[in-house]
Every structure is written in C-alpha cells, then in structure tokens.
Amino acid sequence: MLRLLSALLIFTLVGCSSSELKGDLHDMPSELISGDVTWEGRVEVDRIIIVGRRGALRIAPGTKVLFKRVDWDGDGIGDAEITVEGELIAEGTAQEPILLASAEAEPTPGDWKYLHINFAKGASLSNVRVSNAFSGIQVHYSKASIKNCDFRHNIDGVRFSTADLTVEGSISMQNRHGIRFEERGHPALISGNRVTHNEVGIFAVTECGGASIFKGNDFSANDTPVKMGWEQRSDIALGGNWWGAPTGEVKERILDGEMDSTLGKALITPTLEIMPMIPTPFAIPHEDADWKRATDRDIR
C-alpha cells in the first residue's frame, strides 16, 4: 500500500489561494487517486481530489485534512473538494478523531465544496468532524455509512439523494440544513442522531417518502424543524423522534402541506416522549490549533 505522508500532500496553487477567480472547474487543478492511498498527519488541500473508480482513500485516525478557500469559478463557494467514486475509509477513533475543515484563519461556511461520494463503491466514516464546507458530505448513487460523526458550520450538514445510506450516532448542528435529501426510492436509515440548532432540521427537497427511516433522533431546537421543497408532494413519516416541544408548537414551525396544499406533510407523531441520549461521539483535542479553530463557535 502506497503511503503518502502529509508533507507530500501540501499542494501549492500559485496565485490562486483565497482569491476569487472565474474559471471552469474542468480546468481547476485536480489530483486523481487511482491506487490505494493513505493520508495521515496534516493534509492541506487546495484543489479537487478525485478518488477514481479503482482507487481507495484511507484517512488514518487523528488526520487533519484542511481545505484552502479557492473560489475557482467565482460563485462565492470554495471549490476544493474530495470526490469519491472508488472507496473511502475515514475511520477515526473516540480518542483520535479525523478533522475535515477549513484551512483559513477565520473559517466560514462554504470555504470548501464538499466530501462528495458519487457513484462510489462505498464509503465508511466514523469519528469524523466536518466543518465549514458547502456540504459536509453529499452522498449520491452510492452506499455509505456514517457513524459517530459531527457536521457543523456547513451550509448542508448531511446531504444525500438516491443513496443507500446509514447515519447513526452522529451530530449535525449549526448548519443551514441539518439533513437535506432527495430520497428517490432509495433506502436511508437516520437513527440516533442529534440534528439540532440548524436553520432547517430536515429539508426534503423532492421525491422523498417511504424508503427513508428516521427514528430515535433528537430534532429539537431547529428554527424550522422540517421544510418541504417545491416538488415534494408525498407525506414523510417522521414519527419516533424527539422534537423538544409540544407537537402543536413544532407543527407551527414546519413548512409543509399544512401551509401549502401542494406539498406533502411531515408526519411527526407519535413523537418520542423522552429525549434520546446521544453522547458526544469523540473527544475534541482543543489544545490543537486546527481543531480549536474549527470548533471555537460550537454550541456545547
């Protein structure tokens, strides 16, 4: 197995860092991983990383992957990203979590694009913290497992469509959308997570209803608990979760068929009567400057 140490993975883009450019992303510097590669230590990314169909990227416990803000196409969102079409194994531990975050001194949501699992062979993430991306993770047309992870300060925390996805024991907080999805008939299991303090807890964009299961989650303290997209016509079963307030009060803040008859309804009853205990998945090494920068604005 080819091992690439962090020092080898500090890429340089002359004249491009932190600037706003106007270019096609096809021409943005990119790196194709076609073998079996392991990242460890401190890895700085300022380009598009693609794990090809025959490639595998392993991110070792304790690794920090830090993305420079490179707005190549000038749309206001950083374009450094990791796209996985092969395999991703990012499995930290409770003592040595993995960090995917902005490399900027003052990080903001959208500093980098996303961890993008697309037509991939598979992805497994555990004990990973993802911050200041446009989307913490996007999973499309792939099978993926997310356990004991923490998504904060992103536009979208966890976003998926047409995916066979499991999200368990994880946190998605302080994002614009805690979970954003287009189910399109594919199964997802969202169980035992803390999806709180987002502008929108669950954003069902379209084609949702029936195949995804949401149970045992804490969906309290979101400004809008659930929001249906313009094209979301079906009802969504969201019973068996904790909403942190009386049902009537929660429903008043849901944007669904109760407000617009063309939309489906969020069926939140029966609700959990006791708040599920979802432990903080891993210890944050606050003494580390990169971790401190990424977690400074966390709600504890």
Next chain:
Amino acid sequence: MRRLLLITLSFAFIAGCAAPQGIIKGRVMSGEKPVAGAAVAAKATDGETFTAISGADGIYSFPPLPSGEFEVSASSAGGEQFVTVWGATHLFLPPGGEEWVWLKLAPREGVIYTPYEPSTPGFGAISGIALFEGEPISGATANIYLDERESLKGPGFRHSFPTGADGRFYIDDIPDGEYFLAVRKREGRSIGPIAAGDLFGVASANPITVKPESDSSITVHLAEKEKTRAPHALDLSRSGTAIRGRVVDAGGAPLAGLYVFAYRSRIIGHQMPDFITEPTGADGEFVLPLGEGGLFYLGARQKLGYSPTPGELFGLYDGAADHGIKVQKGEVLEGVKIIAEEVLP
C-alpha cells in the same frame, strides 16, 4: 423598406467578406394546406434576424445566410393570425449547406382569465385544451417552464395529469408570474426527446401571465413530429459536431444496448442529459451528435430515466478525472472510450 435595405446591406457585407454561406428554405403549412404570405424569421445566435415571405405554395427561401445556428419560426398576419406550432426550430446551417425546414402553423390563441379559488392564497392556475387537427386530444401532458432557455424540454417547473377525452389540462396552485407552456403527447414512452409520431405544441401566448386567484386558460394546438421535420441541431450531418467512440467492459469487450449521454453540468444524474445517443450496437460503437461545441461530461448506461439500478451497466468517461471532455464546434472527436460495469447492489 428600411428593414429590407438593412437586410440587403447585411447580405452585401457578408458577401463582401466572402464568408461561407448556406441556404435555408422550406414550406409553411397549416394542417395539409400551404400558407401563403407567412413571415418566416431566421434568428442567428448574435440576435440578427433575417426574414423571408412564403409564396402561394407555402414555399419560402432565404437569400444565402452565413453559416451558423439559427432559430427558424413563422407567423402569418393575413386574416387570422398563425404561429409556428413548434415555437422555434433550431438548426445549424453548415458552410455551403442547404436546409429544408417544414413549418407548421396554427391559429394564434389568446389567454382567457377567469376567477380561481386556490388552495394557497394568492396563487393562480393555468388550464386549457390540447387540440390536434382541431379535435381534443387525450393522453397529452402540459408542462410549464420558468425560462424559455430551458428549451421547453424535460418535466419543467410543474406539469399536468394527462388530458382526458375532452383534451383539458389543469395545473393548479402556482405562484403568480410568467410561465412558458408546452404540451406533448408521446407514443409509447414517458420521457426522452420528441420523436417521430409524437405530438407537440407550444402556447402561442407564451409567456403566459399567471395572476393571483385567477385561472389563465389557453388552447394549444399540437402537430405531429415527422421524420421530414426541420433538420435538427443534433443531426450530426448538419452540425458537424460530435463525439464518436465505443462503450466497452473492463476487459475491453464491446457492450451493446447502452446509451451514451452528455451533460453540460458537472453534476451528472440529477436532471435529464443534454444530449443522448441511440443504444450502441454489437460493436459498442456510438456517435453522440452535439448541437454545439463546449465542455461536456460523458457517461453511458443501459436505461433511460431515474438513477442507475443494481446490475445495470453504467460508466463514466475516464479520459479526465472529472469525466469532462471539450469539443470544438464543427469538430468530431474520435476514439473516445467509455468503460461500463455493473452497478453494485
């Protein structure tokens, strides 16, 4: 007169530059009858518009035009007003080429506004009747689009249920604003481009204004797509822009029955492709005609519509890490290989 002079001067300028020129001509019909005196317009991509008038037999012919892309449409102001059923026909006029463009006209229809009680306060509706040869047509679907630049393809912003025997369609509860309406009836398929035998029509009053708590009703005339319809920008022999290659398995063996698709957007799979081929044959070879040059993201799959399913052969072009490939206008890229494999469960 001033317009005619301008057009004449334009041609003089073009001729003076010895730019490659081509001919667009054709016939304007209403049902089975030729339409005389119809104004046919050919609008170039830079916005310059050329006009021609159809004769007694419906035949029209433009003077030599510069090579390039055109939108051809027709209207008639003699007595009843008529417009092209297809809206505008896009084509590429190759250097020295000659294009024959059939144009079908139908009566111009206005919008009738009636009070409407929406489920959502302040919203409106669009309704109407789909006619084919003057008779209501069943099984047609009306689609509305926010922007004509969507080329009135795909499901659009909203769509109706299929029409019944009375040809009526309804799109309820939509925000006030302007919408482009198209109605189509496909034969034997639910998706994909309009094919021979399909019926299609656009509302002559496009864009249709939807007012709060009001129903905008309009009659839409449909026409049958014929094999002899105007040469399309996607016809390789016309545009001269394409990608040729083969779809193979991981071992290099050709794969039959796969569609090759191209997206202009890097985000593949979240909407209909911009271009698509016929299924590959036993040799796995494909020709992907492109109406224009540019950057395209390529792939191949066995089925059309929805997401790839387990067991389906699927693959993306690997010549670039992001699956993108650039083609110049008028260029035919050869030897492009796409490897497809079964989608894992």
